[in-house]
Amino acid sequence: xxxxxxxxxxxxxxxxxxRPLSVAQLIALGSLDARTAALLWLLVERHQSVIVxxxxxxxxxxxxxxxxNALLGFLPPGxxxxxxxxMYEDFGFRDEVDPATTCVxxxxxxxxLRIYMWGDVARALLRLPGDGYAIASSCHADxxxxxxxxxxRDLRLPANDVRGLGVIINIGIVGRVWPPRRRFLTVNFxxxxxxxxxxxxxxxxxxxEWQASDxxxxxxTQEALAEVAVAVDMPLADFCAALERRQLLLEQLSEGRxxxxxxxxxxxxxxxxxxxxxxxxDVMDGDSEDEDADK
Numbered sequence: 569x570x571x572x573x574x575x576x577x578x579x580x581x582x583x584x585x586x587r588p589l590s591v592a593q594l595i596a597l598g599s600l601d602a603r604t605a606a607l608l609w610l611l612v613e614r615h616q617s618v619i620v621x622x623x624x625x626x627x628x629x630x631x632x633x634x635x636x637n638a639l640l641g642f643l644p645p646g647x648x649x650x651x652x653x654x655m656y657e658d659f660g661f662r663d664e665v666d667p668a669t670t671c672v673x674x675x676x677x678x679x680x681l682r683i684y685m686w687g688d689v690a691r692a693l694l695r696l697p698g699d700g701y702a703i704a705s706s707c708h709a710d711x712x713x714x715x716x717x718x719x720x721r722d723l724r725l726p727a728n729d730v731r732g733l734g735v736i737i738n739i740g741i742v743g744r745v746w747p748p749r750r751r752f753l754t755v756n757f758x759x760x761x762x763x764x765x766x767x768x769x770x771x772x773x774x775x776x777e778w779q780a781s782d783x784x785x786x787x788x789t790q791e792a793l794a795e796v797a798v799a800v801d802m803p804l805a806d807f808c809a810a811l812e813r814r815q816l817l818l819e820q821l822s823e824g825r826x827x828x829x830x831x832x833x834x835x836x837x838x839x840x841x842x843x844x845x846x847x848x849x850d851v852m853d854g855d856s857e858d859e860d861a862d863k
Contacts, residue, residue: 775792
């Protein structure tokens with residue numbers, strides 16, 4: 569297991585973004601809206617796994633790593649983040665960490681490079697949520713259905729394993745203007761239980777969809793939120809109240825150019841501490857100038 573505290577090891581295996589962005593900055597750029605971001609925050613905080621998918625064409629560098637790193641900023645205080653080593657991973661970390669507070673990061677699920685995961689190694693990664701871990705990874709896929717095809721057909725994962733993989737985000741570049749506009753095209757949650765009468769099927773719960781007509785995002789329905797609340801073991805009223813608090817804070821943090829990763833992390837920690845009845849520093853006032861040292 570590589571030590572995530574050593575920047576060299578992180579860069580060597582995981583292609584850190586040249587310009588790390590926070591979720592607040594992604595909102596400011598229009599990549600997603602505050603409501604969707606708040607929902608993703610709550611899901612990552614509640615130990616749900618995340619897969620970020622995006623196409624190779626028309627150009628690489630679609631933003632999967634940037635998106636994934638930004639979302640990891642929603643991990644709650646006290647989390648352990650394990651950096652895996654692609655096809656060389658032996659999963660020995662399982663003897664050293666607590667699954668309930670551990671998120672396992674894999675650069676990508678594909679057969680393109682040895683630092684990615686495929687075959688038996690990828691299947692071992694994708695089955696970790698069944699043992700109580702959260703995972704975070706990316707893949708090349710144009711749509712969420714392509715992601716499911718990769719999981720079910722190419723990797724031959726049974727439906728029960730796929731249903732434990734949490735959130736699938738499909739991102740892409742839209743329009744023909746410069747600079748490129750990156751958008752969260754769809755965000756779906758994998759229903760944790762089989763549809764009635766179809767034990768081998770996987771059902772998606774839509775959480776957001778980008779609308780090309782007006783460059784907006786269709787939010788999750790109340791029925792979808794109710795299902796997700798059950799999946800993360802929260803009463804619906806508590807879930808919706810927590811969602812509203814996060815949305816309000818993200819709207820403040822994303823004003824102007826949006827705050828950077830360090831100030832974003834401070835705001836996340838402060839809100840969680842306040843909900844737990846602790847005495848955090850004042851939650852940020854939404855100043856859009858990034859004064860942190862994200863360098």
